Amino acid sequence: MKKPHTLCFIDDDEIYQYAIARSVKAHHLAEKVLVFMDGEEAMWFFNDNVNNNENLPDIIFLDINMPIMDGWQFLDEYLKLKPRITKPITIYMITSSVDPVDYEHAKRISEISDYVVKPIKPEILKELVEKYTIAN
Amino acid sequence: MPIPNTSGNLKRSLLSFIAAAILVILPGIVAIIGWFTHIDILTSVSHNYVSMKFNTALCFIILGSAFLLMLKGNSLASKNVFIILMTCLGIISGLTIIEQIFNWNVGIDQFFVADPKAAAQGLPPGRMALSSAFCFTLLAVSFLGIDSKSIAYKKVAQIFLHVVTLIAFIAIIGYLLRVPNSFTFVFFSSMAINTAICFMIISVAAAGINYNLGITSLFTGQSIGNVVARKLFPRMVIILLLLGYLSIKLERAHYINDEVGIVLSTMSFILISLFLLWNTLNEMNRLDQKRTEAEQETLLLNKNLESMVLQRTLDLKNSNDRFIKIFDSNPVCIALTNLESGQYADVNDAILKLLHYSREELIGHTAAELAIVSPEYRQYMIDSLRKNGFLKNEEVQLKDKYGNIKHCLINADMVEFSDEKYMMSFVYDITNRKLVEDNLQETKKSLEVLTDKLTNQNKQLLNFAHITSHNLRSPVSNLNLLLHFYKESTTIEDKEDLWGNFETVVHHLNTTLDELLEALKIQDETNKVREELSFEQTFNLTREMLLGQIMESKAVIKADFSKAPQIVYPKTYLESIMLNLVSNAIKYRSASRVPEIKLVTEDVNGELTLTIQDNGMGIDLERHKDNLFGLRKTFHRHAEAKGLGLFITKTQVEAMGGTISATSKVEKGTTFKVVFNKK
Numbered sequence: 001m002k003k004p005h006t007l008c009f010i011d012d013d014e015i016y017q018y019a020i021a022r023s024v025k026a027h028h029l030a031e032k033v034l035v036f037m038d039g040e041e042a043m044w045f046f047n048d049n050v051n052n053n054e055n056l057p058d059i060i061f062l063d064i065n066m067p068i069m070d071g072w073q074f075l076d077e078y079l080k081l082k083p084r085i086t087k088p089i090t091i092y093m094i095t096s097s098v099d100p101v102d103y104e105h106a107k108r109i110s111e112i113s114d115y116v117v118k119p120i121k122p123e124i125l126k127e128l129v130e131k132y133t134i135a136n
Numbered sequence: 137m138p139i140p141n142t143s144g145n146l147k148r149s150l151l152s153f154i155a156a157a158i159l160v161i162l163p164g165i166v167a168i169i170g171w172f173t174h175i176d177i178l179t180s181v182s183h184n185y186v187s188m189k190f191n192t193a194l195c196f197i198i199l200g201s202a203f204l205l206m207l208k209g210n211s212l213a214s215k216n217v218f219i220i221l222m223t224c225l226g227i228i229s230g231l232t233i234i235e236q237i238f239n240w241n242v243g244i245d246q247f248f249v250a251d252p253k254a255a256a257q258g259l260p261p262g263r264m265a266l267s268s269a270f271c272f273t274l275l276a277v278s279f280l281g282i283d284s285k286s287i288a289y290k291k292v293a294q295i296f297l298h299v300v301t302l303i304a305f306i307a308i309i310g311y312l313l314r315v316p317n318s319f320t321f322v323f324f325s326s327m328a329i330n331t332a333i334c335f336m337i338i339s340v341a342a343a344g345i346n347y348n349l350g351i352t353s354l355f356t357g358q359s360i361g362n363v364v365a366r367k368l369f370p371r372m373v374i375i376l377l378l379l380g381y382l383s384i385k386l387e388r389a390h391y392i393n394d395e396v397g398i399v400l401s402t403m404s405f406i407l408i409s410l411f412l413l414w415n416t417l418n419e420m421n422r423l424d425q426k427r428t429e430a431e432q433e434t435l436l437l438n439k440n441l442e443s444m445v446l447q448r449t450l451d452l453k454n455s456n457d458r459f460i461k462i463f464d465s466n467p468v469c470i471a472l473t474n475l476e477s478g479q480y481a482d483v484n485d486a487i488l489k490l491l492h493y494s495r496e497e498l499i500g501h502t503a504a505e506l507a508i509v510s511p512e513y514r515q516y517m518i519d520s521l522r523k524n525g526f527l528k529n530e531e532v533q534l535k536d537k538y539g540n541i542k543h544c545l546i547n548a549d550m551v552e553f554s555d556e557k558y559m560m561s562f563v564y565d566i567t568n569r570k571l572v573e574d575n576l577q578e579t580k581k582s583l584e585v586l587t588d589k590l591t592n593q594n595k596q597l598l599n600f601a602h603i604t605s606h607n608l609r610s611p612v613s614n615l616n617l618l619l620h621f622y623k624e625s626t627t628i629e630d631k632e633d634l635w636g637n638f639e640t641v642v643h644h645l646n647t648t649l650d651e652l653l654e655a656l657k658i659q660d661e662t663n664k665v666r667e668e669l670s671f672e673q674t675f676n677l678t679r680e681m682l683l684g685q686i687m688e689s690k691a692v693i694k695a696d697f698s699k700a701p702q703i704v705y706p707k708t709y710l711e712s713i714m715l716n717l718v719s720n721a722i723k724y725r726s727a728s729r730v731p732e733i734k735l736v737t738e739d740v741n742g743e744l745t746l747t748i749q750d751n752g753m754g755i756d757l758e759r760h761k762d763n764l765f766g767l768r769k770t771f772h773r774h775a776e777a778k779g780l781g782l783f784i785t786k787t788q789v790e791a792m793g794g795t796i797s798a799t800s801k802v803e804k805g806t807t808f809k810v811v812f813n814k815k
Contacts, residue, residue, distance in 0.1 A: 015614040015641050022621060065610075067770035067779065073759055096610035119613035121620055 002136040004129060006032040008057035010042045010074065011094070012066045016118070020061075023122035029129045030058075038066040039074030046081055053087040059132055061120075064095040064102055071095070075109060082111075090132050094120055149344070153207050156341030160334050161200035167193035167330070171249045181329050185311075188328040189264045190249050191228055195272050196334050198225050202279060203338065206345075222276045229264070229272035236266040265326035267307065271300045271335050275342070282345055294350035297343040303327075304335035312377065313384050360420065367416055375408050469544075469563035471498075474556065475521070478502035478514060481558060490544075490565055492537040508534050521550050521559060534563070543570040592790060596659050604652070611645040651780060658787045664706040671697040671737050671746070678714045685722050691731035693718070700737040700744055703812060709788045714746075716781040717808050721750035724772055726803065744812040751805040757798070764798060 007030045009020050017035055024033055034057055036042035049055040064071035071093065093106045096118040106115040114131075116124065167188040170178025180187035202221040205214050231242055241260070245251070251262035264272075274296040281293030307324045311332070315321050327335075347356040354365045383397040392400065463470060469487035473480050480498045488495060491508060504511040513532065520527050527548035534542045548561040618641065622634045675695050679686065686693065703710065718733060725731040734749045755764065755771050763769040765786035769779040789796045795814050800806040 013610055013614065015618065015637055015644075016610075018637060019614070019617045019621065068773065069759070070763070096613055098609065118610060119617040119620075121617065 003133050004030050004058035006030060006034060006055075006057040007129070008034040008036070008042070008060045010036045010039060010060065010066070010071070011063035012037050013063070016063075016120075020120070020125065023120075023125045026122060027126050029126065032057075039069030039071060039077070042074060043069065043077050043081075046078065046085075050081060050084050056085065056087050057089060058087075059129070060089060060091045061094045061128075062091055064093065064097055072105065075111070079111065088136075090135075092116060092128055094118060150207065153341055153344070154204065156337050157200040157203040157207070160196050160203070160338045163188070163330050163334050164193040164196035164200065168197075176253070179328075186265070186326060186328045187253070188331045189245075189251070189262055189268075191232065191244065191247075191262070191264045192268050192328070192331055194248075195225055195228055195264075195268075196331075196338075199272070199275060199279075199338060203342065206279070206282065219280070222280050225272055226276040229269040229276065232264045232269035233266065233273065235260070235263060236269065265328075265331075267303055267323050267327045268331055268335075271303055271339075274300050275335075275338065279342065282342065290346055291349055294343060294346055294352070297339045298351055300335055300339040301343065304332045304339065307332035308336065309377065309380075313381055360423070363423070364416060364420070367419065368412060371412055372409070375412070376405070379404055379408075469565070471561050471563070472551075473503070473559045473561070475518060475550065475559050476557065478504060487563065490536065490542060490563070491534065497537075506537075507539075508536075517546075517548060517559070517561075521548060525550055527561075531566075541567075543567045589793070592793070593659070596787070596790065600652070600655070600659075607648050607652070608645075611641050611648065614641045615645075654784065655787050658709075658784070658791050661706075661791065664709070664792075666704045666706055668702055668704050669707060669710055670702055671695075671735075672701065674710050674714055675735060677711060678718050681715060682719055682722065685719065689722050689725055689731050691722050691725070691733060693733045693735070695735040697735075697737045700739040703737075703744055705792065705812060709792065713785050713788055713810060716785045717748045717810075720781055721748060721752060721806070724755075724806070725750070725752045726805075727753075743814065746810040746812070747807060748810075749805065749807040754800045754802040754804050754806050755798070756802050757800050765796065 007024060009017060011017060021033065021035075024030055034045070036045065046056070062071045062074065066074075069077075075091075090113050091111055093112050093115045095102065095115075098117060103115055106112050114128065116128070167179045168190060170176065170187075171190045171193070176183065176187065179193075198221050202218055202225070205218045205221070209215065209218065228244065231244055234240065235242055235245070239260075245260060245262035245264075249262070254261040254263075278293035278296035278300075281289040281296075284290055284293070303324065304327075307327045308329070309315075310321060310324050311329045315325065343350065343352045344356075347353065355362060355369070379401045383392075383401045386392050387394060387397050463482075464485050466484055467486055469490050470484045471480060471487050472482040479500055479502055483495060483498050488498070491498075493506070498506070502514075503509045504514050509517075509532065517527055517530075527546060530546045532544050532546050534544050536542060543566050545564040545566050546561055548559050551558050551560045615638070618634055618637055622631060622638075625631050625634060672695070675697070679693065685691075714735075718735075721733045722731055729751050732751045734747075736747045736749075738745045738747070753772065757764070760769070760771050763771075765782045766779065769783075786796050789810055789812070792812065793814060794810060794812045796808065796810050798806060798808050
């Protein structure tokens with residue numbers, strides 16, 4: 001049982017970011033929150049901190065639809081980087097897409113722990129974090 | 137030389153002539169041997185008979201040899217030898233006649249051998265008998281005349297031969313009946329018996345050469361008279377000889393006197409003649425019977441043959457009628473054309489109906505001449521026929537009398553009639569079928585177009601559903617989330633803070649709905665009014681609208697619309713498409729290069745295309761190919777990137793049945809290609 005230290009949200013939706021920040025704060029879900037507006041921004045961070053386990057998040061909440069680099073493209077890049085990352089990181093796919101194609105795609109990638117459809121109410125976020133806590 | 141009888145008898149006749157010649161030459165040789173060896177029996181058959189003189193024997197050898205020459209020799213040399221031989225014969229016999237008549241001795245009688253025996257009898261020694269000399273002269277003359285071109289000479293020669301036969305015959309009878317060597321008979325009795333026989337043989341044989349002349353003609357020939365002559369004459373001769381011999385014998389023995397002898401011989405002759413006549417009559421009747429039977433048989437055969445011919449003719453006519461019926465009433469058009477000349481030899485009714493020609497207008501004319509097919513096509517048909525022997529299911533267009541095109545299927549074969557090669561063609565009119573086929577083809581085409589359109593619309597609908605799913609769900613879920621927080625919030629400040637966020641989401645939702653509605657409107661406006669537009673004018677308008685950006689970026693824009701200057705298209709769409717693509721090209725320019733933009737229109741097989749090429753920053757198409765034209769998809773960190781322009785452009789192009797595609801290289805540039813009317 002280990003509570004996550006850092007949560008990472010990759011999403012271009014400002015309102016979503018706002019809601020998440022409120023939820024994390026309200027339920028004391030983590031010490032630190034990382035926010036990126038698209039996959040490319042997130043990749044820059046991961047590339048910079050690949051050996052810095054302290055800065056790396058414990059859980060990534062990844063959106064699919066984003067400009068410049070979307071969720072899938074981020075995953076492709078992340079998987080290339082992954083052999084160099086020593087820290088175990090859980091990835092949740094968080095999306096407004098109810099497209100079954102996206103769901104099937106997500107199921108085929110073993111790194112994705114869960115696929116959750118928006119809206120993410122504070123309770124759902126709490127459950128996801130608790131799931132991580134139990135698993136670790 | 138003429139040889140009696142025809143065909144099979146020819147060889148036999150020739151053989152008997154050669155035998156006659158040899159039968160004459162042999163006694164001559166025997167007599168000469170007798171003269172040299174002094175064996176009397178060789179010169180005269182009996183001791184008390186007159187001998188064949190040496191000259192006579194020589195003459196027979198000459199005569200026989202000449203006869204052989206006449207039969208076998210065809211060369212000029214042999215003819216000359218023949219004439220020389222005859223001349224010798226004539227000289228010897230002529231001289232002998234002169235000697236006999238004038239009782240001279242010219243020294244030819246004992247020229248070769250002496251004749252002591254004749255001298256003892258008081259006769260001129262070694263001299264040939266007058267009758268023999270006379271006969272040789274006649275023979276020499278007639279031999280020279282046998283092959284003559286003059287018919288008169290031939291006839292004379294034939295008569296001379298008969299005279300020789302007669303003389304020899306009388307001499308032989310004299311010997312047979314032992315007529316006393318009286319003065320009146322001395323002319324005949326001075327001829328030796330073997331000489332007489334030789335004369336008999338040679339004269340009869342020679343007379344057989346011109347068998348259709350003189351008495352010989354009586355015995356040769358196939359008519360009934362000749363048959364009778366051949367049958368009756370030898371028997372009568374034998375009987376007469378027999379009777380004469382008997383009566384003379386009886387008279388000499390004094391059994392009967394002269395008168396009784398004459399009466400008896402006359403009576404016997406009448407009786408025997410009667411018997412002979414009766415015998416001949418029977419034979420003739422039998423022949424006649426045979427002939428009648430043969431005639432009847434022939435008649436019967438003829439009749440059978442006639443009925444057979446009649447039956448065959450009838451059969452032939454029936455089969456011909458059947459064939460004509462099949463040929464004429466056949467719904468398939470059949471034409472028989474001469475392969476060499478190309479002329480129609482025969483055509484059936486169906487082809488006349490198809491091409492509206494009369495039979496007379498077709499037969500004897502060629503299809504090329506009447507412009508039914510082109511001469512090239514006919515040549516092609518002939519070539520394939522000669523190569524393969526047939527032509528199978530060829531589609532061809534035939535022209536009828538009035539120039540109407542008939543679509544036909546043609547099958548052809550090569551046939552031969554009486555050594556002439558013909559092309560037998562079978563033609564099926566498929567004009568109606570073709571029409572239906574064409575209709576079907578057209579229907580299929582329009583169905584395909586409809587299917588394409590439907591597929592396109594379906595794709596757009598799917599795309600739209602996708603967009604709705606992504607772009608409408610997120611604001612709605614945000615609203616839900618905010619509402620959740622709002623309910624739970626306790627402070628006024630917090631509620632106000634949330635309210636501000638509500639405004640943002642509603643605004644966002646509003647924009648998204650507007651954009652989607654715009655897209656929906658475009659998709660719905662597939663029947664938008666199209667007008668003839670000039671690319672140049674539209675481009676000028678675009679340049680005016682983007683003047684500020686062009687000046688700021690110092691962009692160099694080149695346009696070449698010469699290959700396809702115009703298009704029929706909705707005005708607002710073309711303006712929107714060009715504006716979006718050109719403004720994108722400026723917007724995503726490279727920081728390190730002066731923007732260069734090139735617009736080109738082309739008409740490729742009726743497909744109107746617009747290409748817009750820039751040297752800007754480019755897009756990583758490996759990563760973004762699925763999203764390039766998507767709504768709210770941006771690929772560059774650019775303040776003005778909204779992810780709307782290409783989405784609208786694509787929607788407009790596709791709504792009008794076209795396509796848009798892009799090729800790009802990062803830091804090199806991008807090329808967009810619009811095909812306005814995809815075929």
